[in-house]
Amino acid sequence: MKTLLLKKLNNIRGKRILIIGDIILDKYVYGSVDRISPEAPVPVVKIEKEEYKLGASANVAKNIVKMGGIPLLVGVIGKDKDADIIKKLLKENNISSNFLIENKRLKTILKERVIALNQQVVRIDYDSDNTYLRSGAQILNLLKNTSYHGVIIEDYNKGFLNASIMKKITDWCSKREIIAVADPHPTRDIGFYKDTYTITPNFSEAISLLHLKREIPIKQIIKKLHKKCKNEITLITRGSKGMLLYDGNYHFIPTRAKKVYDVTGAGDTVVAIFTMAIVSGFTPIEASQFANYGASYVVTQIGTTACTPKIMKEILESE
Numbered sequence: 503m504k505t506l507l508l509k510k511l512n513n514i515r516g517k518r519i520l521i522i523g524d525i526i527l528d529k530y531v532y533g534s535v536d537r538i539s540p541e542a543p544v545p546v547v548k549i550e551k552e553e554y555k556l557g558a559s560a561n562v563a564k565n566i567v568k569m570g571g572i573p574l575l576v577g578v579i580g581k582d583k584d585a586d587i588i589k590k591l592l593k594e595n596n597i598s599s600n601f602l603i604e605n606k607r608l609k610t611i612l613k614e615r616v617i618a619l620n621q622q623v624v625r626i627d628y629d630s631d632n633t634y635l636r637s638g639a640q641i642l643n644l645l646k647n648t649s650y651h652g653v654i655i656e657d658y659n660k661g662f663l664n665a666s667i668m669k670k671i672t673d674w675c676s677k678r679e680i681i682a683v684a685d686p687h688p689t690r691d692i693g694f695y696k697d698t699y700t701i702t703p704n705f706s707e708a709i710s711l712l713h714l715k716r717e718i719p720i721k722q723i724i725k726k727l728h729k730k731c732k733n734e735i736t737l738i739t740r741g742s743k744g745m746l747l748y749d750g751n752y753h754f755i756p757t758r759a760k761k762v763y764d765v766t767g768a769g770d771t772v773v774a775i776f777t778m779a780i781v782s783g784f785t786p787i788e789a790s791q792f793a794n795y796g797a798s799y800v801v802t803q804i805g806t807t808a809c810t811p812k813i814m815k816e817i818l819e820s821e
Contacts, residue, residue, distance in 0.1 A: 503788070503791055504818045504819075506788065507788060507791060507792055507795070507818055508815065508818050508819070510779075510782065510783070510784060510788070510792075511811060511814060511815060511818075512811075513782040513783055513784075514569060514570060514571060514778045514779060514782045514811075515570035515571070515811075516570065516571065516572065517571045517572065517651045517652070517778050517781055517782055518571070518572045518574065518649065518650045518651050519566050519571050519572070519573050519574070519650065519651060519652050519653070519654060519774075519777060519778060519781070520573075520574045520576065520645070520650040520652070520653045520654070521559050521562050521563050521566070521573055521574065521575050521576065521577075521653075521654045521656055522559070522576045522577070522641065522653065522654070522655055522656070522663070522671060523558065523559035523562075523576075523577060523654075523655055523656030523657055523658065523662060523663065523685075524558045524559055524577060524611065524656065524657065524658040524659075524660040524661075524662050524663075525557075525558055525559050525560045525575070525577035525578065525579055525588065525602070525610075525611070525662075526557035526558035526559075526560065526611045526612070526613055526658065526660075527554060527555075527556070527557060527560075527584045527587055527588050527610060527611065527612045527613070528554065528555045528556070528557035528561075528612075528613050528615070529552065529553075529554050529555075529612060529613065529614040529615070530552065530553050530554075530555065530614075530615050530617060531547075531549055531551075531552050531614060531615065531616045531617065532549075532550050532551045532552070532553075532617050532618070533547040533548050533549045533550050533616065533617070533618050534547070534548050534550060534618060534619075535547055535548070535618045535619060535623075536548070545618065545623060547616055547618050547623060554587050554591060555591070556588065556591050556592070556595070557613060558611075558656060558658050558660075558770075559575060559577050559654075559656035559658075560575060560577070560588060560591075560592065560597075561770045561808075562654055562656050562685075562770045562773060562774045563575040563592075563595075563597045564595050564597065564808050565770055565771050565774035565775065565796075565808045565809070566774050566778065567595055567596055567597055568595075568808035568809065568810050569774065569775060569778055569796075569808070569809065569810065569811060569814075570810075570811055571778050573597055574598065574601055574648065574650065575592070575597060575598070575599075575601055575602065576601045576602075576603075576641055576644055576645075577601075577602060577603065577662060578602070578603040578604075578605060578608060578662050579602055579603075579604055579605075579608070579610045580604070580605060580606065580607075580608040580609045580610040580630065581604050581605070581606040582609060582610055584609075584610035584612050585604065585610040588610065589602070601644050603640065603644075608630050609628065609630035610630070611627075611628065611629055611630050611660055612627075612628040613625060613626070613627050613628070614626040614627075614628070629660065630660070630661075639670075641667060641670070641671070642670055642671075642674060645674070650680055651680075651781040651782075652680060652681045652682075652683065652777045652778070652780065652781040653671070653675055653680055653681070653682040653683070654682075654683050654684075654685065654773055654774065654777050655668070655671065655682060655683070655684040655685065655695075655698065656685050656770070656773070657684065657685060657686055657687045657690065657694075658687055659687040659689050659690060665694060668694055668695070672696070672697045672698060676697065681699040681777070681780055681781055682697075682698045682699055683698065683699055683700050683701075683702065683773055683776065683777045683780070684698040684700070684701045684702070685701070685702050685703075685769060685770070685773040686701050686702075686703050686707060686711060687707070688703070688706065688707040688710030688711055689710070690711065692711045692712060692727065692730045692731055693730070693731075695731050695733075696731055696732055697732060698731070698733060699733060699734050699735070699780070700733045700734060700735045700736055700737055700776075700786075701727065701731055701733060701736060701737070702737045702738075702739065702769065702772055702773045702776065703727070703738060703739070704738065704739045704740070704741065704769060705720070705723075705738055705739070705740050705741070705743075708723050708724070708727055708738050709723060711727065712726055712727065712730070714726075720738070720740070720746055721746075721752055723738070724736050724738050724746055724748045724752070725748060727748075728748050734749070735747060735748065735749040735786045736748045736749075737772075737776065737786075737790060739768070739769060739772055739797070740757075741757070742757055743756075743757065744756040744757040744758075744794060745772075745790055745793075745794055747786060747787060747790045749786055753787055753790070755787075755790050755791060755794050757794070757798065758794055758795055758797075758798035758817070768797045768800050768801050771793070771796050771797050771800045771808065771809060772793045772794075772796070772797050773793075774796075775789075775792055775793040775796040775797075775809065776789045776790065776792070776793040779792045779793065792814075795809075795814060795817050795818065796809040796814060798817065799813055799814075799817060
């Protein structure tokens with residue numbers, strides 16, 4: 503398999519992938535801990551440095567561009583300093599901001615993580631009510647006169663997507679025979695992602711989408727997802743246990759990660775690389791294996807990061 507993936511590695515270059523979904527700015531605050539607070543049994547973190555990274559659908563776009571693709575990012579941001587940081591980071595990563603919807607009534611979503619001793623101490627979320635889009639017309643107007651090889655729907659259920667918009671997106675893809683891959687949110691009804699090519703939940707998200715108990719066998723879970731969502735294939739990521747792909751048959755894909763430091767953004771890497779591979783002529787099994795290799799790299803890094811063709815080549819050749 504690795505020899506075949508190496509041969510197909512260059513096929514993904516130049517693929518145009520549309521990413522529609524919630525945009526989040528990730529802030530990382532790094533520090534050291536040498537005492538416990540006298541006010542409460544919590545560590546006192548002495549701040550040493552701060553950095554910002556693209557999160558959610560913006561991180562998917564970063565994964566696309568790092569692997570040699572061309573991402574087109576559609577999402578909403580506010581008109582504030584965090585939005586300015588996002589646009590700056592997009593420019594630094596050669597990602598166009600032309601498809602962003604800016605709204606001064608909204609606050610750009612920020613997730614702040616405090617990290618000490620190579621561990622996340624706390625995460626602080628600055629959410630915003632982005633439920634202002636009443637239909638998908640504003641999104642679809644942005645898509646005219648532009649061609650794509652594939653579409654990724656990156657859903658964090660922050661208000662940008664609703665059932666009406668999803669239906670318009672999937673209908674738009676269907677008419678143009680464009681593959682749509684959804685990274686689902688566990689609080690949604692599973693029917694929200696109906697008629698996509700595939701969904702890529704992790705195990706916890708899968709059981710939440712189906713309202714099942716964790717004790718249910720994984721084969722039953724993925725088959726239920728497949729039936730209810732009516733996908734062509736279904737893919738569940740399982741952390742240290744790898745992945746499970748269902749296409750009428752079950753394909754268990756073992757993890758490749760030797761060490762795991764931070765799983766942040768691993769799902770973004772999977773959906774990005776999987777989609778690029780599928781639209782480049784990879785079979786679903788090959789695309790899953792390919793995405794699995796990419797995820798095996800990002801979980802060894804602190805914070806959201808991305809795989810590159812050079813890194814992927816090194817991973818495949820070292821196996």
